[in-house]
Amino acid sequence: MEIVVAVKPVPEAETRLRPDASHASLDPEGVKFVLAGYDESAVEQALLLKESTVGSRVRVLSFGPAPRTEEVLRAAVALGCDSATWVEHPSDLLPDAVLSARCIATAIAGPFSGLVLCGRQSGDEEGGIFAGALGALLKVPSLGYATNLRWKEPRGQLTLQRSIEGGLEEVESSLPLVVGLQQAWNDPRTAKLPNILKSRKAAIEKIPWEATVATLGPHAIPGTVRRTFRLPPPRTGAKMIRYDSPQDAAAQLVRLLREEAKVFP
Amino acid sequence: MVVVAELRDGRLVEPVREAIGVARSIGGAGATVIGVYVGPPASEGVGEFSRAGLDRVVAVEGEPFARTTSSARARTVAELLRELAPRVVLLAGTSEGRDLAGRLAVEWEAGVATNVTAVEPLAPGPIQLTRPIFGGRATQGLELPGERAVLALRPHTFPPAAASADAAPVERRAPTLPQVPVGAPTMTGFTASATGRGPDLAEASIVVSGGRGVKTPENFAIVEALAESLGAAVGASRAVTDAGWRPSSLQVGQTGKSVSPQLYIAIGISGAIQHLVGMVSSRVIVAINSDAQAPIFKVADYGIAGDLFQLVPALTAEVRRVRGR
Ligand SMILES: Cc1cc2nc3c(=O)[nH]c(=O)nc-3n(C[C@H](O)[C@H](O)[C@H](O)COP(=O)(O)OP(=O)(O)OC[C@H]3O[C@@H](n4cnc5c(N)ncnc54)[C@H](O)[C@@H]3O)c2cc1C
Ligand SMILES: Nc1ncnc2c1ncn2[C@@H]1O[C@H](COP(=O)(O)O)[C@@H](O)[C@H]1O
Numbered sequence: 001m002e003i004v005v006a007v008k009p010v011p012e013a014e015t016r017l018r019p020d021a022s023h024a025s026l027d028p029e030g031v032k033f034v035l036a037g038y039d040e041s042a043v044e045q046a047l048l049l050k051e052s053t054v055g056s057r058v059r060v061l062s063f064g065p066a067p068r069t070e071e072v073l074r075a076a077v078a079l080g081c082d083s084a085t086w087v088e089h090p091s092d093l094l095p096d097a098v099l100s101a102r103c104i105a106t107a108i109a110g111p112f113s114g115l116v117l118c119g120r121q122s123g124d125e126e127g128g129i130f131a132g133a134l135g136a137l138l139k140v141p142s143l144g145y146a147t148n149l150r151w152k153e154p155r156g157q158l159t160l161q162r163s164i165e166g167g168l169e170e171v172e173s174s175l176p177l178v179v180g181l182q183q184a185w186n187d188p189r190t191a192k193l194p195n196i197l198k199s200r201k202a203a204i205e206k207i208p209w210e211a212t213v214a215t216l217g218p219h220a221i222p223g224t225v226r227r228t229f230r231l232p233p234p235r236t237g238a239k240m241i242r243y244d245s246p247q248d249a250a251a252q253l254v255r256l257l258r259e260e261a262k263v264f265p
Numbered sequence: 266m267v268v269v270a271e272l273r274d275g276r277l278v279e280p281v282r283e284a285i286g287v288a289r290s291i292g293g294a295g296a297t298v299i300g301v302y303v304g305p306p307a308s309e310g311v312g313e314f315s316r317a318g319l320d321r322v323v324a325v326e327g328e329p330f331a332r333t334t335s336s337a338r339a340r341t342v343a344e345l346l347r348e349l350a351p352r353v354v355l356l357a358g359t360s361e362g363r364d365l366a367g368r369l370a371v372e373w374e375a376g377v378a379t380n381v382t383a384v385e386p387l388a389p390g391p392i393q394l395t396r397p398i399f400g401g402r403a404t405q406g407l408e409l410p411g412e413r414a415v416l417a418l419r420p421h422t423f424p425p426a427a428a429s430a431d432a433a434p435v436e437r438r439a440p441t442l443p444q445v446p447v448g449a450p451t452m453t454g455f456t457a458s459a460t461g462r463g464p465d466l467a468e469a470s471i472v473v474s475g476g477r478g479v480k481t482p483e484n485f486a487i488v489e490a491l492a493e494s495l496g497a498a499v500g501a502s503r504a505v506t507d508a509g510w511r512p513s514s515l516q517v518g519q520t521g522k523s524v525s526p527q528l529y530i531a532i533g534i535s536g537a538i539q540h541l542v543g544m545v546s547s548r549v550i551v552a553i554n555s556d557a558q559a560p561i562f563k564v565a566d567y568g569i570a571g572d573l574f575q576l577v578p579a580l581t582a583e584v585r586r587v588r589g590r
Contacts, residue, residue: 013519014538017403026403037519098370098377125398125405126523127379132336132367141336141449144364159453162334163514164360165273165465167457171334173450180364183513183520223376225391228406235545238552238568246579249569253551254583256567261549263471263528 001056001151001175002114005046006104006130007076009033009068010123019229025094026124026229033068035075038119042181044188045149046117047080053151057082063103065091070204078191078199085205087212096224097122101133106215107207112138113176115158120144120180131180141173144180266292267351268319269342270302271361272310277317280357280468282425284418285318288355289426291384299323300433301345303338305331315433318426322435323349329444332451335364340442343372346413352387356417359468366417376409379417392416400523401546420468421527466515469498471528472547474517476540477504478533478554478573485510487577488532494584500524500544502534518543533573536561553577 011017011026012034020027035043046058060081062069066088073084087103089095095103108116116138121128128144135142149160162169163182191199213220241256243249257264266288271278288298300319302311306326315322325341342365346354354369356362363379370377376392382404383395391408394416398405445451466472473495475488485505492499499515506516517524519539529547534540536552536559544550545564552565553573562568569576 011399013542017399024406097367101367101371126400127367127377128363129367129370129377129379132339132364132369133371133377134367135336136339136368136371141334141446142364142368143334143336143450145360162360165278165468167455168514169452170454170456171450172453174448176448177450183516223370223409223411224378225408225410226405227393227408228404230404230406231402232404232546235564235566238550238562238565240557240562240568240570243569243571246571246575247583249571249576250579250583253567253569253580254587257528257549257551258587261528261566263549 001049001053003046003049003056003058004108004114004116005042005058005060005076005081006116006118006134007035007039007043007060007062007072008100008119008122008124009062009064009072010036010039012036017231019231024226024229033072035072037123038121038181038183039123040188041183041185042117042119043076043079043081044185045181047189049115049149049151050080053153059083059085061085061087061104061107063087063089063095063100065089073204074199074202075191077202078196079189080195083205084202085207087207088209090209094222094226096222097125097127097129098133099220099222101130101137102216102219103212105134105137106212108138112140115175116178118178118180120146120182128180131178135178138176138178140176140178142178142180143171145182146171146179147182147184149179266296266298267346267349267354268298268300269354269356269362269365270300270304270310270314271357271359272304272307275307275310277310277313278357278359279425280359280362280418280420281314282317283420283423284355284357286426287384287418287423288353289318291353291386293386297321299349299351301342301349302326303330303341303345311435312432315435316428316431318429319433321433323438324435325438325440327440327444333445334450334452335361336368337444337446337449339365339368339372341440343369344442346373352413353392354415356415358417358419362417366415369415373413373415375413375415376411377415378407378409380419381416382419382422384416397525397546400542401525402542419525421470466498466500466517466522466524469524470526471495471497471530472500472517472524472526472544473497473530473532474500474502474534474544475505475532476502476534479505482510484574487574491530491532491577491581491584494581494588497530502540531561531565532577534561535559536564
């Protein structure tokens with residue numbers, strides 16, 4: 001099986017967010033970009049499928065600027081991906097999920113008959129747009145919120161579950177397919193030191209931005225413009241309820257929620 | 266403007282009413298709001314949709330749609346959009362709606378934004394909107410410059426449209442495209458989640474979550490009883506799901522679900538950053554924790570320092586009392 005994983009470098013969870021000088025976007029200065037969240041699930045799922053299906057390979061792709069994109073691709077190689085493609089974008093461009101999907105679709109190239117895995121939403125802007133957009137571009141079905149993918153060899157069928165409103169949906173599909181992964185494992189594997197060292201020297205295919213522009217033509221521009229990046233006023237700490245008894249605490253809280261916060265039905 | 270319907274168990278889901286409300290408010294008095302339904306035959310649900318405040322409804326019903334996922338319906342929706350030629354399509358920000366958004370953006374060649382929490386009234390020029398990013402730790406102002414836009418709204422953010430007394434006219438069409446394209450994913454089953462009785466975690470307007478402080482899987486029933494009294498969804502910290510006390514589908518946080526309800530109640534949860542990123546954008550946060558120094562109190566609006574085993578049952582009783590049941 002041909003397995004493709006698309007990953008996006010995102011700021012690590014503990015990052016202190018700051019707007020840049022234009023106040024339109026995150027200031028990337030000093031931010032550590034990593035493979036994170038649902039993308040980690042996508043990589044883990046790809047590797048599990050590879051291990052259980054003889055003759056499959058995992059190719060990881062990412063569209064992004066230097067140096068973070070190459071770093072994240074090397075991290076994915078260290079985890080066990082077989083090959084990596086970096087679709088380069090100029091660092092002053094702020095692409096969106098649809099442009100990302102167009103660029104990755106270009107790099108996948110040709111009629112696609114395998115499986116694409118990505119996160120169900122990215123760890124920064126959380127659009128959840130990429131999987132559907134890529135599916136439409138590749139002209140293959142797509143779905144998000146997936147967990148627990150299994151490949152049933154004799155019939156050539158993929159089974160998976162979707163964690164959606166109200167429950168778990170069972171889905172069966174043939175390939176090709178694009179899947180957005182919901183978190184499925186709390187502990188995706190970590191790379192072993194020798195593999196990390198090896199990944200530093202791994203060959204990474206690079207597609208220059210000019211080549212992508214040549215293929216995409218007028219579509220090589222983002223469809224959205226970021227205008228503002230605002231931080232909410234800092235939370236000032238909880239109003240602590242002083243009480244005589246648990247019943248008193250409960251009565252006070254309910255009254256505050258009703259009368260002050262106005263959230264209580 | 267077009268609003269795409271979503272039914273669950275044959276009933277219109279609430280976020281669709283919110284989308285109709287947004288269409289009305291951004292379109293102004295003269296705007297026409299057309300409802301589009303593509304799915305399995307559902308006369309009751311479509312009837313409900315037609316009374317939800319729309320001017321007109323176009324319904325494409327076909328039995329095979331029952332087993333497909335949104336990507337199969339996207340082609341039919343896009344075909345209708347090419348004909349109806351709206352400026353904006355509004356989707357409920359459910360999993361179905363969000364899955365549809367990216368697909369429609371390409372098939373209908375439109376700008377797209379999801380998780381939208383505010384939209385400026387339509388005017389000539391780009392559409393201006395606001396959306397939370399980084400799990401609600403920041404807010405993004407976004408502009409969609411194109412002629413067409415697909416917007417998926419964050420549930421529970423906008424007031425629902427008032428239902429209309431008269432039903433809008435419904436035009437029924439036969440499907441023209443294959444409803445189940447060759448090789449398309451098909452649904453083979455559905456298991457209601459353990460909390461299937463209550464609202465879904467990602468959509469609920471109140472979430473009650475328990476953490477390691479609850480100490481045993483049996484004790485977790487204390488958290489669930491409070492949730493039930495409030496009509497809330499149940500969540501959990503990773504300490505709880507890792508220990509297997511409750512399924513991982515309940516996990517809130519960086520590697521679980523992001524929630525932003527009107528009210529989030531954290532019980533016996535310390536407030537690790539990986540938990541906070543999944544819930545800090547909730548409108549009002551309440552924390553109950555025996556450690557008055559627990560970091561959760563820094564992000565909470567109201568805190569009670571004390572023993573959850575005494576406080577939570579008292580709170581459940583108080584909620585039942587004031588709600589009269
Ligand atoms: C990569 C990564 C991803 C992660 N993702 C997530 C995630 O998605 N979601 C998540 O939740 N965590 C996540 N974590 C784990 C996170 O760091 C914390 O370990 C976890 O959130 C702690 O859960 P907790 O608050 O329930 O437990 P604890 O931190 O052990 O807190 C228990 C709390 O209960 C209180 N308590 C004890 N007894 C009582 C009592 N009788 N009455 C009242 N209060 C009491 C204690 O004072 C304490 O504050 C992640 C960690 C990593 C490294
Ligand atoms: N620039 C990118 N390069 C590669 N994959 C991406 C890129 N942007 C998004 N993705 C993938 O699409 C998923 C969803 O992204 P989004 O639609 O932006 O929320 C991410 O989790 C990634 O797996």
